[in-house]
Amino acid sequence: TLLTVTQKDGPTLFCPPIGHVQKGGDYRESFQPAHIDPDHLKQAQEMAEKVTRALTGAGLWGVEFFLSHENGVYFSELSPRPHDTGMVTLAGTQNLNEFELHLRAVLGLPIPCVKLERNGVSAVILSTIASNEPPAYRGTEEVLKEEDTLLRIFGKPATRVNRRMGVVLCYAPAGSDLDALREKAKRLAAKVEVC
Numbered sequence: 221t222l223l224t225v226t227q228k229d230g231p232t233l234f235c236p237p238i239g240h241v242q243k244g245g246d247y248r249e250s251f252q253p254a255h256i257d258p259d260h261l262k263q264a265q266e267m268a269e270k271v272t273r274a275l276t277g278a279g280l281w282g283v284e285f286f287l288s289h290e291n292g293v294y295f296s297e298l299s300p301r302p303h304d305t306g307m308v309t310l311a312g313t314q315n316l317n318e319f320e321l322h323l324r325a326v327l328g329l330p331i332p333c334v335k336l337e338r339n340g341v342s343a344v345i346l347s348t349i350a351s352n353e354p355p356a357y358r359g360t361e362e363v364l365k366e367e368d369t370l371l372r373i374f375g376k377p378a379t380r381v382n383r384r385m386g387v388v389l390c391y392a393p394a395g396s397d398l399d400a401l402r403e404k405a406k407r408l409a410a411k412v413e414v415c
Contacts, residue, residue, distance in 0.1 A: 253313075284303075
């Protein structure tokens, strides 16, 4: 995912690339920064700028791509709003998270730059039950005991099997072991039970 910011008065800005894992067509995990060949990143930025410029308007766009080592970058889809894979920015991976960027762009407020602050990962909390009753959660205290970890419950009023009900966010200094951070976030998300 390349979060792309179009401004009323200013250049198009790009967030550091976000990698993500999907299962069954839905996001399950995202991480920032994704390590991408500089030529592929340039191709993705050029495509994202062309598409968002043609659509016009100001705000943050979630632009998704497929990457092929042999054939380069393929445009996949675009969301004209903060993106689910961009929730990783709530872990403080950037100087401004995706919601702050969207708000500033829509209001025409200046955005001097977007820069990476630290590594981060988001892992979704999935419901294993279906119910029209407001859910409860088990395991949240265990997650909150972990250092450098945040928990966000979405407050959805009902559940269905495999519905995303929240995320666990983990962060570490830039340049740290991103794979270990990904394993930590997935392990902690699996501890939260929707009941």
